Amino acid sequence: MSHSLSFQTVSKLGALVAGALLLASCSSEPPKSLVTPVAGKPSLPARPQQNQEMRGVWLTTVSRLDWPPVASVNSSPALRISQQQQALRLKLDNLKSLGINTVFFQVKPDGTALWASKILPWSDMMTGKIGEDPGYDPLKFMLDEAHKRGMKVHAWFNPYRVSTNTKPSTVSELNRTLSLDPASVFVLHRDWIRTASDRFVLDPGIPEARDWITSIVAEVVTNYPVDGVQFDDYFYAESAGSALNDSQTFIKYGKGYHSKADWRRHNTQQLIEQVSRTIKQLKPGVEFGVSPAGVWRNLSQDSAGSDTRGAAAYDEAYADTRQWVQQGLLDYIAPQVYWPFSRKAARYDVLAKWWADVVKPTHTRLYIGVALYKVGEPSKMEPDWTVGGGVPELKKQLDLNASTPQISGTILFRENYLNQPQTRDAVNYLRSRWGS
Template sequence: MLSEIKLLCWGLIMISLMTMVSCSQKAGPEKRQEPALTTEPMRGIWLATVAGLDWPPAESLKVTTDADRIRLQKRALTDALDQMVKTGINTVFFQVKPDGTALWHSDILPWSDVMTGSVGKEPGYDPLAFMLKEAHSRGIKLHAWLNPYRVSMNTRPETVAALNDTLQSSPSSVYALHPEWIRTASGRFVLDPGLPEVRNWITGVVAELVKKYDVDGIQFDDYFYYETPQSPLEDETTYREYGKDFPDKASWRRNNTLLLIKEVSSTIRALKPDIEFGVSPAGVWRNKADDPLGSDTQAGAPSYDTAYADTRQWVKLGLLDYIAPQLYWPVGRKIVRYDVLAGWWSDVVRGTDTRLYIGMALYKIGTSSAIEPDWTIEGGVPELKRQLDVNDALPEVDGAILFRQAFLNQPQTDKALKYLQNRWYKAQ
């Protein structure tokens, strides 16, 4: 009787599977396969490598042998992962493309200088491959974090010389290979987002990562259009060539970022649909005073107007698996309240397939601020608790990501870290 029941059940399963396949085929190429969901909330942290903010340790570049450098750098990564485990963190967002260089064995980008001090110099190991293996062995997921457009952190003559020197090896810097793509903005060399070739190149970088490495996700940070009044992005020529169908340059720029997100999203889903694709934008999309759809805030630099990133639209179009807005203000900051923004983003993702992870300002905890005094009251623990309680009270919030890893080991965050360990680690 049991065998007959098993056979019957198996037959029903096969019929169900065949029906699912048939429906999937009829749905056509737009049918989306969702990344595997987990019931565990996101408890993440960003690990920044640009300018060596969190890694590698500065002392590793002062030793006399490559073996000692590699040993120190690997130990710093495993120590960081061990600290994450003790805190209850389950996902690390590892910055593998801080500029126009890579922390993985790339056929497109030269090696990053953060490991050796020289752009393009072989570091003697693959940091991303090492980090993936060590993170997964500890039960920690790894999302590869990329800055899409930045090429360098400055425009000094020695930087120009170092980037041009990569022509003597392979792969060479995009700065040297495609000078026609390069602009200056905010005192840095950047790629022009208005050029279709640039967007295709960035998508190719992401495709390489997805194909070669078993990452759990891909994340872009908030640096799309990034300029200052003193150092604007000079893209008037590109606008004249490609922006004829748009009412103004701002609309054209926002369409350029939309095209990039569409291209990257479709590429990841075609290659490995179980990999999450997300963006971590500035916390304010638009202020309500400027747009009735905006948040009840008075922020000075909404991402829609300054980064030309219509992140709300990306969510509504289903282009992202998750969004992680950077809500780096306390609940008591009246013009940009944490709870107001968390509620606004919850409204945005409601009814969509996009998960919401809140970016939280670990770096501010314990730091004295006249306009945000709550960060120092009782070691910042009451403020941290308030924000996590806000997250837990909103069913659309699927977790939090802390900025950033080095502040797990700073004296000013000691009390907050103990609180996190009690709240996150013991809840596992």
Template sequence: MSERKRNLRGAWISTVINLDWPSKESSAITDETARVHAQKNELIRILNEAVSMRMNAVFFQVKPCSDAFYQSTLLPWSTYLTGTLGKDPGYDPLQFAIDEAHRRNLELHAWFNPYRISMNTTQSTIDALNNVPAGSPASVYKDHPDWVKTAANRFVLDPGMPEARAWVIQGVMEVAEKYDIDGVHFDDYFYYETDASTLDDDATFSLHGGGFSNKGDWRRNNTLLLITELSTKLRSTQPQIKFGISPAGVWRNKTNDPAGSDTSAGSPNYDNQYADTRLWVLNELIDYIAPQVYWPFTRQAARFGVITQWWADTVRGKNVHLYIGEALYKVGVPSTTEPE
């Protein structure tokens, strides 16, 4: 008897800056009963739309900025729920999302941003991070200032700190052990910096970089340690939970590595985010990879067909599923042949 294969058809539900859910309007509602009702209805509409589009999974962002969309002993409630970091929203959004998703035969993958603490470094953000309401877990910014750095004009955890990585894993396992999730999902933010706002981790490299003469190799190893250690914990204690990552589309350009894709992307994962995504597949550390291939066939620097074929070749023979991440918000936007 032949086995019928079941394709995954899913969508990301972003909560950071109230991008997809909940709406800023709902988070500003002062009456708790009315706010909870509005937010639940908003999420139900999103899930119903997913069903109407014949999807079978959602990737629900539960930790956008070292804050929580679930009852946590480590993280304060997300500011995107009520407008106030650490304020109890009056319900458990993740539990509600799981219940409603499963009621519709949708898998729910809990999506974590591992290292981001904030979206900016303004004084109001600093004040919020330092003054979480009583009864809530304190922010990691206040509890562990030695782990905190600035990059891309945001507060982030330093991935080179072993204690910070262990804390990230502890946070993921809290959800994996407490909630009936179908998957754990990471996005593409590991080492995330810009030319104007780089991560100053020279001191961390001096302290923890023994055995590495090249800081880039050390950074990639830090990311590898995070993925390896979390993979090991999930598979040993929660083997039913899938572990997947959605990196940016290009691992490396062929001009820099013969194993790379025939592209000329400006920010390959290996070189800019210090994430050896290909190695994770080769070592089968993850259950699926969902590269964000947001470019058309005509984009010379990174053509859709070239990249997707490269990924298909990379996963062939490996026990790792490949899902191509696409940008629905770009549908209808004119494509361009100019390099990016």
């Protein structure tokens, strides 16, 4: 695709958004940081303090894990719409009764959208077919219903994922979008697409790909009354057997970097800076946060790291999450601390307190992501999740969050585990603790 085509989608959003996009430099010299490193004071104005404790839940749409109901997809259009909307209303009623005040709603599970986008085709999660209009706007519906109940909604984006697999049937389906408007990025910008962790992903080293992601966030923030925007931990996502091949991109854009790892971290930094600035220019009241892996770096790798032995975001996702907090780029950070107190390699209390120390001198709020999905599940390494139905472990985690001044709340992963038999005791406990 020609260079100019990369920005067609951006221009559709009008001068307001285009002006807000901080386009990364395409020169071979590493671009200078858009953000002045913190010297005593963060680079953004003080955050208004949040009076209410965050009691959040992630509501996943990828693979229809939490919503929409799998059975609804094969129904007639009218029935499908009523089934999907009714299921969401019931979920929100249940969340409200539990005292949950914020839903992190996955609006971009891959290279498709759960809103009426001019940049991305409709998600096949709704209809079974990429690009097929679901007959209503799921994001608008979610916002209307949640706001009616006094609950906030953060639009949760997976920035780089294009598909959850690389099967021939997936390739055919993505190719079929060429006749649609908008078509998939898979066919519009084939040169941005790589394979990693057996999925199609965008190459984070390509400046135009980062601009494109920024334009998608801008579209949502401009057109919908979202309370916040969240990126999950999938920045550079690769596996041992399926690494991201970005060597050509590194040759093109990586001059001046000592290592590919440093260059990759710079690319992730550029995306976070662009998105943060764009949101603040469009709607300063919309919060921007990231939910990274719980470990930034281990003490064995870095004297500033946590006393843990876990997979580290800095080294594996090429995300310097601590730096983003220190530079005032995030309104909140929600590390996924998915282990119990007794897990020696990554103790809950060790990590929660480490993050509390990181946010202490900054204006970034800290919410801890808690592993609801492990509650009641037998585990050799983490037996505490089944003791007393998981209630004692959950209580300990929530007590620590509540008693640590720097921790502003908890987010549960993920919504459908509130409806499972193995979490019944824990859910009753949550209702007694948080519910009205």
